[in-house]
Amino acid sequence: MTRLPVDNFIELPRYRSAHSRCTVWRVYVKASTRKTRDGQTIRYLQLAHNEWDSVAKVSRTKVLYSFGREDQLDVSGVRRLVDALSRLLDPADALAAAAPAGLSFVESRPLGGAWLLDGLWRQLGIDKIVTGLAGVRRRDVDVERVLFALVANRALKPSSKLAAAEWVCHDVHLPGLPFVTDDACYRAMDDLISVEPKLTRAVYDQIADLLNLEVDLLFFDTTSTYFELDEADEPLWRDEHGEVVDDGAPTAVKQAGFRTYGKSKDGRDDLPQVVVGMAVTRTGIPVRVWCWPGNTNDSALIRQVKTEMRDWNLARVVWVADRGFASEANRRFLQQAGGHYILGEKLRAGTTEADAALARQGRYATVTDNLQVKEVNIGADDRFVICFNPEAADRDAAVRARLVAQLTDKIDGSDKLSVTKRAELRGVISTKPGLNRYLRVTPGGLLRVDAAAVKAEQRLDGKYLLRCSDPKLSAEDIALGYKQLLEVERGWRDMKTTLDLRPVYHRREDRIRAHILLCWLGLLLIRVAETTTGRTWNKIRAEAERLHVGVFTGPAGTFCQRTELSQPHKTILARLKITEPPRIIDATPATA
Known part of the structure; x- marks a missing residue:
C-alpha cells in the first residue's frame, strides 16, 4: 500500500456529537497494488483516512470510498465528488484545495456581485453615458470605472468613500478597476454632480427604451x-x-x-x-x-x-x-x-x-x-373614492381600545386630586398624542374619556380618502x-x-448631493435585477457573492481563476442576460 503525495491531503471536519468539539479528518488518496498471474501490476485508488484505535493504541487506515482501478478511473465521477466536497468549504478554501501542484494560493475575493452589477451597468448603457458626458474625462483616472465602483459599493457593502477605496483595493474583484484612491473617489463625485441634469435625463431615456417603462x-x-x-x-x-x-x-x-x-x-x-x-x-x-x-x-x-x-x-x-x-x-x-x-x-x-x-x-x-x-359624488370637480381595509379596521379598533384603556387607567381617581396635581396629570397626557386624542376636560377641570372622539374615530377605522x-x-x-x-x-x-x-460622511453640499445620486443609481440597478429575476436583492446578492476569484502564483507567473458557477449563479445571469465570467480571469507571466 502507498499514499499519494502530501499535496493530496484534504482536511474535513467530523463532529463526534451534538455537544462535543469537532475532530479533523486528514483525508488522502491511498494507492494499493497487486500483481496478476502474467506479472502485470495493477493499482487501485481509494479515499481513506487514519483513525485512532483507542483500545489497541494504534492508528488504523479506514477506507471511505473506492475509486477502483487507476487505469479505469471514472474521471467525471471524481470531478463530481470534488465539486460536492467543495460545496462544504467557503470559496477561498475551495480554491486553495483545488490549487494545481507547484502553485501557491495567494488570496480570494468576491466576484459575483460586482460582475452582475457591471453587466447591468453596461446593459443599461450607463458606462457610455458617463464616458460621453463632457466634464467627466480625466487622464489620470477612469472616472466611469470609479463611479461604478462607488455605486457597486452602495449595493454590495455600503461604506464611506475612504472605506470604499480600501474595499476596491483589497476586498473585491471589480472588473476594470484593480486599484483606486479615496482622492479619486472624491474627484469622481465632483464630476458626477457637475453633469447631474444631463446624466439623469440620459439614463431615463436609455432605460425607458430598453425596459419599455x-x-x-x-x-x-x-x-x-x-x-x-x-x-x-x-x-x-x-x-x-x-x-x-x-x-x-x-x-x-x-x-x-x-x-x-x-x-x-x-x-x-x-x-x-x-x-x-x-x-x-x-x-x-x-x-x-x-x-x-x-x-x-x-x-x-x-x-x-x-x-x-x-x-x-x-x-x-x-x-x-x-x-x-x-x-x-x-x-x-x-x-x-x-x-x-x-x-x-x-x-x-x-x-x-x-x-x-x-x-x-x-x-x-x-x-x-x-x-x-x-x-362618492359630492358635486365637486374632482372624483372622490373612499377605500376600506377590513384588516386595517380591526387593527385600528384594537389600538384605540388599548389607548382608551391606558387613558382610563391614568385618569381613574383623578377627581380626588388637587387642582394643581390634576393639571400636572393633564400636562403629562398632553405629551402623548395617542392618549391626548381621547381626553376631554370638563368645564370644572375634571378629566374624562371623550366618548364623541372615540365614536368619530370609529367611523374612520380602516378608511382613507382619495x-x-x-x-x-x-x-x-x-x-x-x-x-x-x-x-x-x-x-x-x-x-x-x-x-x-x-x-x-460628507460636509460639502455638492458631495452630499453626489452621494444621494450614487444611492439612486444603486437603487436603479438593484430594482432592475429584482424585476427581471423575480427575486429580492438580498437573495440575489447573497448568492452572487459566493462566486469568488482566486489568485495563484508560481514560477511561471500569476493567474486568477474563478470558482465553479453553481446552478443559481447560472440561472440569475441567464435571466439578466449577462455573460458568465471566464474561468481564467487574468494571467500574468513572470518577468525574467
Missing part, C-alpha cells in the same frame, strides 16, 4: 435624512428650487443652510437634515432623485418635479402622491398640459370635501381581500394606483437600509 402612473414622495451634527450649515441665499445663488440675485427667495433643522420624517427634529424626493414608476423603477435644504416645505416640491420632467418625452401621466401634496395650488399645477393626479386626502382635517364624502351612503365594491372601494382628476379611471384603478405608492416607500426603505443612505 410604463410611466402612465408616476409616483412621487419625499423623505428626510439626518446628520449627527451639533450645528446646522451656514445659511446661504437660494432660489425657489433650493439651489445656491449669489447674494442679491433676482432668483434669490430665501436663506437656508443645506443641512438644517426641519420637520424630520425619522423623528429626529433635534438634528440637521436634508430633504430627498424621488419619482418612481409603477414597477418600482426610480427615474429621478432630488434633494433640498432640510427646512423645505413638501407642499410645493411636486410642482418643481413636474416642471423639470416636462421635457422628458413623457406621454399622458397621472401623478400619484400622498396627502401632503394635495394643496389646491398643486392640483391646478398638476393638471396643466393635460396632466392628472391621484392624491390622498386628509380625513381628519375636517374639510368640507372629506366630511361630505364620509356622509354619503353606498355599498363598497370588493377589489381584493383587503381592499374595498366606494366612489381625490382624482382623471375621468377615465375606474374607482378600482384609482385605489390600486394609489396603493402602488408603496413602491416609493419601499424605495426609501432600501435607500436607508440596503444602500445605507445614512450615515452620510
Whole structure:
C-alpha cells in the first residue's frame, strides 16, 4: 500500500456529537497494488483516512470510498465528488484545495456581485453615458470605472468613500478597476454632480427604451435624512428650487443652510437634515432623485418635479402622491398640459370635501381581500373614492381600545386630586398624542374619556380618502394606483437600509448631493435585477457573492481563476442576460 503525495491531503471536519468539539479528518488518496498471474501490476485508488484505535493504541487506515482501478478511473465521477466536497468549504478554501501542484494560493475575493452589477451597468448603457458626458474625462483616472465602483459599493457593502477605496483595493474583484484612491473617489463625485441634469435625463431615456417603462402612473414622495451634527450649515441665499445663488440675485427667495433643522420624517427634529424626493414608476423603477435644504416645505416640491420632467418625452401621466401634496395650488399645477393626479386626502382635517364624502351612503365594491372601494359624488370637480381595509379596521379598533384603556387607567381617581396635581396629570397626557386624542376636560377641570372622539374615530377605522382628476379611471384603478405608492416607500426603505443612505460622511453640499445620486443609481440597478429575476436583492446578492476569484502564483507567473458557477449563479445571469465570467480571469507571466 502507498499514499499519494502530501499535496493530496484534504482536511474535513467530523463532529463526534451534538455537544462535543469537532475532530479533523486528514483525508488522502491511498494507492494499493497487486500483481496478476502474467506479472502485470495493477493499482487501485481509494479515499481513506487514519483513525485512532483507542483500545489497541494504534492508528488504523479506514477506507471511505473506492475509486477502483487507476487505469479505469471514472474521471467525471471524481470531478463530481470534488465539486460536492467543495460545496462544504467557503470559496477561498475551495480554491486553495483545488490549487494545481507547484502553485501557491495567494488570496480570494468576491466576484459575483460586482460582475452582475457591471453587466447591468453596461446593459443599461450607463458606462457610455458617463464616458460621453463632457466634464467627466480625466487622464489620470477612469472616472466611469470609479463611479461604478462607488455605486457597486452602495449595493454590495455600503461604506464611506475612504472605506470604499480600501474595499476596491483589497476586498473585491471589480472588473476594470484593480486599484483606486479615496482622492479619486472624491474627484469622481465632483464630476458626477457637475453633469447631474444631463446624466439623469440620459439614463431615463436609455432605460425607458430598453425596459419599455410604463410611466402612465408616476409616483412621487419625499423623505428626510439626518446628520449627527451639533450645528446646522451656514445659511446661504437660494432660489425657489433650493439651489445656491449669489447674494442679491433676482432668483434669490430665501436663506437656508443645506443641512438644517426641519420637520424630520425619522423623528429626529433635534438634528440637521436634508430633504430627498424621488419619482418612481409603477414597477418600482426610480427615474429621478432630488434633494433640498432640510427646512423645505413638501407642499410645493411636486410642482418643481413636474416642471423639470416636462421635457422628458413623457406621454399622458397621472401623478400619484400622498396627502401632503394635495394643496389646491398643486392640483391646478398638476393638471396643466393635460396632466392628472391621484392624491390622498386628509380625513381628519375636517374639510368640507372629506366630511361630505364620509356622509354619503353606498355599498363598497370588493377589489381584493383587503381592499374595498366606494366612489362618492359630492358635486365637486374632482372624483372622490373612499377605500376600506377590513384588516386595517380591526387593527385600528384594537389600538384605540388599548389607548382608551391606558387613558382610563391614568385618569381613574383623578377627581380626588388637587387642582394643581390634576393639571400636572393633564400636562403629562398632553405629551402623548395617542392618549391626548381621547381626553376631554370638563368645564370644572375634571378629566374624562371623550366618548364623541372615540365614536368619530370609529367611523374612520380602516378608511382613507382619495381625490382624482382623471375621468377615465375606474374607482378600482384609482385605489390600486394609489396603493402602488408603496413602491416609493419601499424605495426609501432600501435607500436607508440596503444602500445605507445614512450615515452620510460628507460636509460639502455638492458631495452630499453626489452621494444621494450614487444611492439612486444603486437603487436603479438593484430594482432592475429584482424585476427581471423575480427575486429580492438580498437573495440575489447573497448568492452572487459566493462566486469568488482566486489568485495563484508560481514560477511561471500569476493567474486568477474563478470558482465553479453553481446552478443559481447560472440561472440569475441567464435571466439578466449577462455573460458568465471566464474561468481564467487574468494571467500574468513572470518577468525574467
